[in-house]
Amino acid sequence: xxxxxxxxxxxxxxxxxxxxxxxxxxxxxxxxxxxxxxxxxxxxxxxxxxxxxxxxxxxxxxxxxx
Numbered sequence: 001x002x003x004x005x006x007x008x009x010x011x012x013x014x015x016x017x018x019x020x021x022x023x024x025x026x027x028x029x030x031x032x033x034x035x036x037x038x039x040x041x042x043x044x045x046x047x048x049x050x051x052x053x054x055x056x057x058x059x060x061x062x063x064x065x066x
Contacts, residue, residue, distance in 0.1 A: 008049045008050065011046050012046055015039070
């Protein structure tokens with residue numbers, strides 16, 4: 001995945017630092033909704049890399065689907 005520039009965990013980890021597992025369910029839900037919006041935004045590196053998985057690494061995707 002590194003050779004194909006498909007790694008995304010380093011970009012995802014900083015986005016998760018604000019998650020508080022002890023927060024209320026409402027606050028956790030709000031955090032996840034915000035996280036989803038950030039990851040799914042058009043300029044998101046994570047979104048771009050995930051969408052390229054099927055094209056740039058079909059062999060890896062096959063393993064994930066099994």
